Amino acid sequence: MFVIITYDVSESRVNKVRKVLKKYLIWTQNSVFEGVITEAKLYKCLSEVNKIMDKREDSLYIYKVENPQNLSKDVLGICKNPEDMFL
Amino acid sequence: MFVIITYDVSESRVNKVRKVLKKYLIWTQNSVFEGVITEAKLYKCLSEVNKIMDKREDSLYIYKVENPQNLSKDVLGICKNPEDMFL
Numbered sequence: 001m002f003v004i005i006t007y008d009v010s011e012s013r014v015n016k017v018r019k020v021l022k023k024y025l026i027w028t029q030n031s032v033f034e035g036v037i038t039e040a041k042l043y044k045c046l047s048e049v050n051k052i053m054d055k056r057e058d059s060l061y062i063y064k065v066e067n068p069q070n071l072s073k074d075v076l077g078i079c080k081n082p083e084d085m086f087l
Numbered sequence: 088m089f090v091i092i093t094y095d096v097s098e099s100r101v102n103k104v105r106k107v108l109k110k111y112l113i114w115t116q117n118s119v120f121e122g123v124i125t126e127a128k129l130y131k132c133l134s135e136v137n138k139i140m141d142k143r144e145d146s147l148y149i150y151k152v153e154n155p156q157n158l159s160k161d162v163l164g165i166c167k168n169p170e171d172m173f174l
Contacts, residue, residue: 004150006093008117029146030095031118046163053164059116060163063091063150070157076133076147077140 002068003042005033009058017060020048028079036068089155090129092120096145104147107135115166123155 005025009017018027024045025035037045042062049060065071092112096104105114111132112122124132129149136147152158 004091004093006091006116006119029093029118029148031116032093032148050163055164058164059166061116061119062161062163064159064161065152065157067157070152070154072151074149074151076137076149077142077145079146 001039001042002036002065002071003034004063005060006031006063007058007060009053009060013052013054013058016052017049017058020045020052088126088129089123089152089158090121091150092147093118093150094145094147096140096147100139100141100145103139104136104145107132107139 003025005021007014007017007021008031021027021033024037024041025033028034042064046060046062053060090112092108094101094104094108095118108114108120111124111128112120114120129151133149140147
């Protein structure tokens with residue numbers, strides 16, 4: 001399964017959330033992770049994130065595509081690699 | 088077709104980019120728009136965005152799923168509606 005995870009998380013927690021997501025997926029844009037992952041690993045990932053997030057303030061969207069062939073991706077502008085930036 | 092658009096755009100241009108995207112799609116998270124759109128309208132939308140972006144600094148990802156039934160979405164935390172916020 002291919003997933004895209006986007007998030008709006010308070011500054012005080014965002015680095016911790018990124019560190020968890022980075023263990024399972026690829027960081028492709030400031031607020032976006034993506035990658036191929038099993039349902040079991042995604043569940044584990046989200047359980048970890050769940051412990052860090054404040055669910056009254058933070059927001060995390062998980063878009064799942066069962067068959068990655070049903071998904072295509074285009075890029076306008078630069079193809080960022082935030083992994084070079086920090087963490 | 089269902090599209091998810093995520094962006095990293097400089098503060099000086101981000102409101103203009105959002106105003107264009109808002110004409111075609113639904114703003115669901117700070118840096119995310121999504122919705123059902125035709126290929127022709129998406130092309131028109133991206134042409135408009137293209138004129139605003141600085142392609143050496145800004146980044147816009149377009150994830151396309153031909154059949155929305157191949158996509159599912161889960162939310163952790165709050166389901167934001169940035170349309171209430173500003174613009």
